[in-house]
Amino acid sequence: MVASPDSATQATANGAANDAPLVEVAQRDPHAFAPLYARYFDAVYGYCMSRIGSHDLAEEATSRTFAQALAALPSCRPESFRSWLFAIAHNVVSDQFRRAQPAHSLAAAEELPDPTPSPEEIAVAAEQRRSLHALLAHLPEDQRRVMELRLSGLSGVETAAVLRRSPQAVRSLQFRAVARLRVLLGHDAAQEETSRP
Numbered sequence: 001m002v003a004s005p006d007s008a009t010q011a012t013a014n015g016a017a018n019d020a021p022l023v024e025v026a027q028r029d030p031h032a033f034a035p036l037y038a039r040y041f042d043a044v045y046g047y048c049m050s051r052i053g054s055h056d057l058a059e060e061a062t063s064r065t066f067a068q069a070l071a072a073l074p075s076c077r078p079e080s081f082r083s084w085l086f087a088i089a090h091n092v093v094s095d096q097f098r099r100a101q102p103a104h105s106l107a108a109a110e111e112l113p114d115p116t117p118s119p120e121e122i123a124v125a126a127e128q129r130r131s132l133h134a135l136l137a138h139l140p141e142d143q144r145r146v147m148e149l150r151l152s153g154l155s156g157v158e159t160a161a162v163l164r165r166s167p168q169a170v171r172s173l174q175f176r177a178v179a180r181l182r183v184l185l186g187h188d189a190a191q192e193e194t195s196r197p
Contacts (some may be wrong), residue, residue: 019036019039019078019079019081019082020078020079020081021078022035022036022039022081023036023073023076023078023081024078026073027073027074027076027078030070030073033070033073036081037066040082040085041062041066043152043153044062044065044066044085044086044089045058045059045062046152047086047089047093047148047149047152048061048062048065048089048092048093050133050148050151050152051093051148052093052096053133057096060096061089061092061093061096062089064092065085065088065089065092068088068092069084069085069088072088080158080161082154082158083154083157083158083159083161083162084161086149086152086154086158086162087161087162090145090149090162090163132151135181135184135185136148136181138180138184139177139180139181142163142173143173143174143176143177143180144177145163146159146163146170146173146174146177147174147177147181149162149163150174156170156171156174
C-alpha cells in the first residue's frame with residue numbers, strides 16, 4: 001500500500017530537522033556529505049523512479065542529483081537542504097525528459113513485462129505502483145508533479161519551493177488532484193463491477 005503524503009512527510013520530518021548541522025559540516029568538508037547522501041538516497045531514488053519508471057535511468061538521475069548537490073553545496077541554505085535537494089532532482093529528471101527521444105509509444109511501454117523475478121509481495125507492490133502511475137497520468141501536469149513530490153515525502157512547503165509556487169497554490173493543486181483521483185478510483189471500481197459475469 002502506498003503511504004499517504006502526510007504519513008510520508010511525518011516519517012522524514014525528524015531526519016530533516018537535523019539536516020542543518022550536517023550541511024554546515026559538509027560545506028566545510030565535502031567528505032562529510034556521506035551522512036546526507038545516506039539519509040536521502042532512497043527518497044531521491046524513489047522520486048526519480050516514480051517520474052522516470054526505469055531502474056537504470058532512475059539510478060543515473062539519482063547519481064547526477066547527488067553529484068550536482070555536492071558541487072553546489074556551498075550555495076545551499078542549511079535549513080532548507082531537503083527542498084533544495086529535491087529541486088535539483090526535479091530539474092535533473094526534467095532535463096532527462098527533454099534530452100530523451102522516445103523510441104516507443106507510451107502504450108508499448110505499458111506492455112513491457114517486469115524483467116525481475118519476484119515473490120508475490122513484490123508483484124503486488126509493482127501492481128500498486130502501476131495503478132498509481134496510471135491514475136497520476138490522468139492528472140494535469142501541475143497536479144501530477146505536486147502529487148509525485150508529496151508521495152516522495154516532501155511537505156507542502158518543500159513541494160512549493162521545488163516547483164517555485166506558493167504553498168497555497170500547492171495545497172489547491174493537491175486538493176484538486178486528490179478529488180480527481182477519487183473520481184477516477186470510483187470510475188475504475190464501477191467499470192470492474194459491470195465487467196464481472
